[in-house]
Amino acid sequence: MTETSFVRADARLPNQLRPVSFLRGFTRYAEGSVLVSFGETRVLCNATVEEGVPPFLRGKGSGWVTGEYSMLPRATQTRSARESLRGKVGGRTYEIQRLIGRSLRAVVDLEALGERTVVLDCDVLQADGGTRTAAITGACVALADALNGLVAKGSLAKSPLREGVSAISVGIIDGRPLLDLDYQEDFSAAVDMNFVITESGLLVEVQGTAEEHPFTPQQLDEMRDLALLGCRDLNLMQKQSLEG
Amino acid sequence: MTETSFVRADARLPNQLRPVSFLRGFTRYAEGSVLVSFGETRVLCNATVEEGVPPFLRGKGSGWVTGEYSMLPRATQTRSARESLRGKVGGRTYEIQRLIGRSLRAVVDLEALGERTVVLDCDVLQADGGTRTAAITGACVALADALNGLVAKGSLAKSPLREGVSAISVGIIDGRPLLDLDYQEDFSAAVDMNFVITESGLLVEVQGTAEEHPFTPQQLDEMRDLALLGCRDLNLMQKQSLEG
Amino acid sequence: MTETSFVRADARLPNQLRPVSFLRGFTRYAEGSVLVSFGETRVLCNATVEEGVPPFLRGKGSGWVTGEYSMLPRATQTRSARESLRGKVGGRTYEIQRLIGRSLRAVVDLEALGERTVVLDCDVLQADGGTRTAAITGACVALADALNGLVAKGSLAKSPLREGVSAISVGIIDGRPLLDLDYQEDFSAAVDMNFVITESGLLVEVQGTAEEHPFTPQQLDEMRDLALLGCRDLNLMQKQSLEG
Amino acid sequence: MTETSFVRADARLPNQLRPVSFLRGFTRYAEGSVLVSFGETRVLCNATVEEGVPPFLRGKGSGWVTGEYSMLPRATQTRSARESLRGKVGGRTYEIQRLIGRSLRAVVDLEALGERTVVLDCDVLQADGGTRTAAITGACVALADALNGLVAKGSLAKSPLREGVSAISVGIIDGRPLLDLDYQEDFSAAVDMNFVITESGLLVEVQGTAEEHPFTPQQLDEMRDLALLGCRDLNLMQKQSLEG
Amino acid sequence: MTETSFVRADARLPNQLRPVSFLRGFTRYAEGSVLVSFGETRVLCNATVEEGVPPFLRGKGSGWVTGEYSMLPRATQTRSARESLRGKVGGRTYEIQRLIGRSLRAVVDLEALGERTVVLDCDVLQADGGTRTAAITGACVALADALNGLVAKGSLAKSPLREGVSAISVGIIDGRPLLDLDYQEDFSAAVDMNFVITESGLLVEVQGTAEEHPFTPQQLDEMRDLALLGCRDLNLMQKQSLEG
């Protein structure tokens, strides 16, 4: 990472995040509502608290946290057909929904939540790469707001959110690991990895795919280290946003 | 309309619109992108220009304009399931989509458009009554931007938009016609009508439904007159926005 | 309407209905079964009484009336694919089903009906324009028979049908309003409106669409007046049929 | 069959058909349109001639004949849900549709038909047992009319219908074979067989099912003989109808 | 069957089965698991015993036996698309599933089974004609194992399987009836019949189809006689397998 001649299109350093922001209270009815931006990527993360849990959990004294994900048809440079009109949800959507749910459950004390479900709806308004990592990172803030709301109205004594969680992508372009790829970089990358990491620096999810250019064990280490840095920064910004 | 004691929850006059705004360029990839607000109702209207037309029009030298409509799950006070996950689109959605398409086609010279399709994606971010009227009114601005864009890049000599079009709801509460119902008013109204009216004051669509309290021919006249007023105002605001 | 030279293909006056008939008891199992004809349009309207109500009404002491609509594949001049085989029901079908249900509920005392559901199946055997208006008008007769049947067997003290309801189309051809369009006229009309009107002359539904030729407020008045006349005639014929 | 004390509910002999009628020209647009009655069972059989053939036959110089089958929701004593709304077609419907298609193709010279498709839509208006046999028997008459229509307008030199085909059910009740079961008999029968037989007495389809009371080879012979008699009678009635 | 010059591709006699085998215990979790071979046709028949019955049987003290059928995509010479990915199950699959269920129920004392369901999953690993007959014949062995298992663990005093059941195809090639057609023969056959026959020689199902070459009543007799022979042999092999 010392080769000084390398320049990203937006002049970022290899280990630098895009500008990140969290706009809380973006819509008014959801228990938590955050418009998260990772550069030009914009995801609306709404947290809904519902009484009750899915059938497989009923009567077990545990709560549930789940996610849903969708892109508006014109979030992207060319329009995509709506999944509702195509009548079926694609594999990519399912993958991301499941990932969001697992990531958030990793930091919630589900028993302390009680028999409630929190649904995190992540709808991409504008997509410039990293929509799933932005979704997880923004959903964590919306979730915090929703759980704090339960505390504020006396339904819970303290928030069951154990710690924060965030996610970031890392890729390899021209043999060099880069943090937080935008769409153009993602398109050019030989490897695309996503990491979900807790505030305390533990790994919740590691997903790497390198269909055309398999990578070495050492490169895995380098990417992991970049992700740990990136998520530490994201976590700080989540906290500042919640305190703001 | 002279009974002075009547008060709407937000102190509006019976013939007064809610605050209306058009935020152009809300997303960056669509050829036209408008976030329209009718009070607390927020609809993102994205216009996409695609080359080609649906099969039934091919080779006829005519363009096409169509609409799609969806609500985010938590646009409403309680969460609704996604139509994509339920695997089918409900009747209400189809009704509104068809209405949006017909309303916009009424003011476009489809032959002058050439063999192109403009898709108007209307996604409700927040719903407080009147989502379909806000969608049509905002979509008209997005459409104007998209068509002006075709002129700007030289694809068309002039915009095929013949005039503006807007839509408004009218209802009857306690026997009194009221303009632009919010969710709470809509819920209490005996009659719910939607009018789509061109800039030149012609009627494109009239839809009234009064399941529980059928209304008199005279009340139809009163509602029509309110709608003509409301749409005249909306049309002015559309123009101001486009000039802004 | 004073221009004497105008002639409709079947020599009807502008304000004249096509020949209308109601054939009661067309099938033997339904609680009400009416084959209604509006000219060459034939719709079989079967009323089914079922104990119980949909989930959203359970335990509220109210009944329900709903409609379903379908066209046989070869009701039309060219064959259409079955919606069952295409695996989904089109937007037009949903629109009409919802319209039938609302129209009939407008004239039924749902509380007096008790926790029962009446389903009105409207299946078009032959289509020559005006299938939805014929369906509503015929379904009202089938509904009357079904509710009278509940009285006859002692389940109800009196019929919860408050009054009759009927429906008619009106359109504008060559600038002239015409009542009860057949398929050929519907195809040529600049405006197509459907009115649902109670026996006492109140409006239940008003639906007008004028994609290519928006119309003036005065034309709306003329069409409304024609529809009021037409529905008054239909209502007399419904009564004669039920007395016959 | 000599036990004199046995009486069918409608006093028919064991080898006697219910009253059968064919009402040709029942609807006006289809190329052939027959309302067939087997007792209280009523099936509307509409034949549509379309140019072209399914993909697997294109360019092979052969035509195609296919069938579709559906029951109106209230054809039966209690209402059934529409397959279009349930979003899928049941196994029974598929079985019957395939049976109708195979049965009619057995008597048509598909090469002489040329690259045309005849669709036989069989919609049950009222069901009292034997709907599939009535459908096949009525569809043959509708098909004859449609093919004669092609001859009449000069598209074909002679009808490609080689001979008639009809279908009948046979069952065993109290050990006794009975022809043409009505719904009540069908419900009580130990065995339910359907035979499709050509005018020249050849077997096209034999379908017997005896889930609860398997039957002997000799009983198969007795049922086959009853069916041969029944179809001979049906074929005569088909011919009389077409000559009438 | 005396014409000595006729030779089948594998030199079988007209009344000779292909080599048949039953491999019990093919998988380890199912209550009965049999890989049945009819020549090169291989079907894995797994029997699952579940507590409870479908809704229509609840509380009636009767059990249920049902079948499901599928082909692996590459069971055949050219690959077929998966029904799961096409999103719907074809008519042929439904037909065969229903046939398997009826065939097995014919030989089970459902009341003695108690409120249990046995599901017979028949998955074709390799298809060379006769997959449905192999499935029924193999499923009977898997069912026997599953029911014997209930006896072995004391849930039932004796097996509710009243007798064996098997199935075989018969066809007519060049006017000659042949037993147990392989794929190539099936393709060439003018008639294709399937018989399901109990150990005691009674007929449970008879299904014959002869779209292109209807057959005589005498040919039906000949095919039935071949099938009785074939099923007698299959039944002996089923017994040997269960004793082995």
Place this chain on the structure above:
Amino acid sequence: MTETSFVRADARLPNQLRPVSFLRGFTRYAEGSVLVSFGETRVLCNATVEEGVPPFLRGKGSGWVTGEYSMLPRATQTRSARESLRGKVGGRTYEIQRLIGRSLRAVVDLEALGERTVVLDCDVLQADGGTRTAAITGACVALADALNGLVAKGSLAKSPLREGVSAISVGIIDGRPLLDLDYQEDFSAAVDMNFVITESGLLVEVQGTAEEHPFTPQQLDEMRDLALLGCRDLNLMQKQSLEG
């Protein structure tokens, strides 16, 4: 890994694979057909070579390799419903299918393959953990056979398979990394990772999920090292099988 008291249920060492076998030629029609076993997990991997490529690749001179995955209903200890009958494919299935396709494409020279598609159908006959890793590992052998077949019949000069690829799971139980988890271990594991690794030791896919017990960066290293060992062994067995 030095704590001597730890014992796996089957007495394996922490870094030991279950018994692995490849049964080539398991079915006769597929161009490659391998029954792979990882302990009690059995997956049938069939490779089909089809001329042509999906639409997005047409005319680009490149081939395609894709995977499909399914479990037989009774592959597992309790029966699961068929995805074909539920009418939709679950998210887990989509995830695995996409993983299989990407993994195999990573080792094929798609341009050298030419405009052909190889479909790898992986159907799980028996599931005891690790079905996706067994599927990838077995599919690689089936793919090798199918590509060698193209060479054998002269369609290709040499096989476009650049090197082998295999996959293995690693988990953490009681803080200890273990290779190749069976179902019981998988159920107990705090972390579940899957690695896909080429013959040359490069990483193609890394997927780790730790919903309940996030793990440290060091544990990621330990798991990666175990996986590198396991895949090296698997690759040797793949080669022996192909030479056998």
